[in-house]
Amino acid sequence: MTFESLGLSNALVKAVEKKGYTEPSPIQEKAIPLILAGKDVLASAQTGTGKTAGFTLPMLHRLAAENKWKRRPIRALVLTPTRELAAQVYENVREYSEYLDIESMVIFGGVNQKPQIRTLRSGVDVLVATPGRLLDLHSQGALSLGKVEFLVLDEADRMLDMGFLRDIKKVLELVPKERQTLLFSATFSREIKSFASSILRNPVSVEATPENTTAEKVDQKVYRVDKGKKTELVIKLINDGHWKQVLVFTRTKHGANKLTEKMGKAGISAAAIHGNKSQNARTKALDGFKKNKVRVLVATDIAARGLDIPLLPHVINFELPNIPEDYVHRIGRTGRAGASGEAISLVCGEEREYLKSIEKLLGERMVTSSIDGYEPSKEDMESQPIKGKAQKKGSGGGNRGGKSSRGHRGTGGINSGGGGSNRNKNKSRRPRRD
Numbered sequence: 001m002t003f004e005s006l007g008l009s010n011a012l013v014k015a016v017e018k019k020g021y022t023e024p025s026p027i028q029e030k031a032i033p034l035i036l037a038g039k040d041v042l043a044s045a046q047t048g049t050g051k052t053a054g055f056t057l058p059m060l061h062r063l064a065a066e067n068k069w070k071r072r073p074i075r076a077l078v079l080t081p082t083r084e085l086a087a088q089v090y091e092n093v094r095e096y097s098e099y100l101d102i103e104s105m106v107i108f109g110g111v112n113q114k115p116q117i118r119t120l121r122s123g124v125d126v127l128v129a130t131p132g133r134l135l136d137l138h139s140q141g142a143l144s145l146g147k148v149e150f151l152v153l154d155e156a157d158r159m160l161d162m163g164f165l166r167d168i169k170k171v172l173e174l175v176p177k178e179r180q181t182l183l184f185s186a187t188f189s190r191e192i193k194s195f196a197s198s199i200l201r202n203p204v205s206v207e208a209t210p211e212n213t214t215a216e217k218v219d220q221k222v223y224r225v226d227k228g229k230k231t232e233l234v235i236k237l238i239n240d241g242h243w244k245q246v247l248v249f250t251r252t253k254h255g256a257n258k259l260t261e262k263m264g265k266a267g268i269s270a271a272a273i274h275g276n277k278s279q280n281a282r283t284k285a286l287d288g289f290k291k292n293k294v295r296v297l298v299a300t301d302i303a304a305r306g307l308d309i310p311l312l313p314h315v316i317n318f319e320l321p322n323i324p325e326d327y328v329h330r331i332g333r334t335g336r337a338g339a340s341g342e343a344i345s346l347v348c349g350e351e352r353e354y355l356k357s358i359e360k361l362l363g364e365r366m367v368t369s370s371i372d373g374y375e376p377s378k379e380d381m382e383s384q385p386i387k388g389k390a391q392k393k394g395s396g397g398g399n400r401g402g403k404s405s406r407g408h409r410g411t412g413g414i415n416s417g418g419g420g421s422n423r424n425k426n427k428s429r430r431p432r433r434d
């Protein structure tokens with residue numbers, strides 16, 4: 001299968017070739033012809049599947065085919081939950097539209113509005129935005145959504161998790177009823193299904209990976225360890241394995257900062273990325289990580305969602321997430337684009353309920369083990385589970401049973417156990433949630 005045979009224009013095929021893609025990914029093969037045919041699409045796809053090109057390419061094809069306006073109105077609106085994802089999607093739009101007469105831009109919070117307003121005034125065809133800033137600018141009269149033909153909701157499940165439902169409903173009132181709507185989501189709870197059915201018209205469903213299952217190529221390991229020994233263990237794992245690029249997840253922003261500091265003291269270059277960090281700091285941390293200047297990126301779930309970090313070999317769950325679906329998202333950062341990856345979870349006694357919730361979602365028991373010298377103590381294993389328990393996302397969960405983890409690679413010392421150019425250059429440091 002080629003991009004040409006999917007019906008994309010020469011200008012788009014050229015842009016795709018420039019990116020070095022030789023053939024469409026499965027989600028692209030399925031979604032592109034449907035979107036070109038004008039269908040609403042409900043897609044189950046995680047980051048790493050090529051979903052962004054899956055919706056961007058056919059959308060650009062259709063927009064370019066009918067480009068009759070003198071002053072460009074916003075004809076396509078892509079909503080994303082986080083600033084990072086917005087920036088990434090925008091980057092994709094910009095690259096794929098290189099040989100088209102299409103202007104695009106991205107807007108998100110945490111940076112000065114003025115340059116964004118100026119660019120909007122000059123006219124853009126494709127706007128990528130986070131909901132908060134979009135509504136802010138709309139209420140100031142800086143943009144109109146009355147000519148939107150395409151509405152894309154990327155990582156819709158995450159947008160609902162982050163409390164954007166009301167904002168999205170407001171946006172829906174501002175865009176025309178006659179439009180093509182595309183909804184992408186990594187998980188499908190009852191909540192997301194009912195949300196989707198309320199905004200899509202006769203949608204066609206496409207799936208890149210089976211819902212709520214963990215990626216096939218991810219080798220999952222769970223090490224039991226005392227809470228107080230986790231930092232030491234994670235440093236040992238990184239040093240012993242000579243890992244050059246590791247993504248570590250913590251549950252809290254404070255935890256992310258603390259761990260980053262301790263890594264630094266142990267001589268491991270690390271940077272934290274979470275909601276309290278300024279946009280600049282987040283971008284810098286991610287850049288440093290991508291360019292191998294920073295060895296460890298410590299992230300909270302919200303900050304990490306949607307980050308495009310190709311071929312990441314190691315992901316460590318320093319703490320398990322309290323929302324089980326986040327486990328699936330986290331380990332989706334590894335084993336991508338044909339490469340295998342390893343996801344290690346460090347689990348202490350008080351997290352046992354979280355582990356149970358994850359096993360329930362995956363439909364399988366996770367094999368646990370421990371590392372020599374870091375075996376869990378009786379006291380830790382018997383400690384009270386964290387209050388508040390695991391949070392349920394929506395009411396459904398939609399578990400279909402996951403693929404089994406691949407057990408352990410018998411490494412020594414492991415004891416088996418039981419069971420439009422972004423013309424916005426402003427550098428305001430005001431942190432805010434989009």
Ligand code: AMP
Nearest residue numbers: 021023024025047048049050051052053
């Ligand atoms: P996404 O799932 O959209 O975040 O894309 C994940 C990564 O896959 C990005 O780095 C894309 O540039 C890359 N990608 C997208 N489509 C293809 C393709 N057809 N062949 C190879 N890589 C791709």
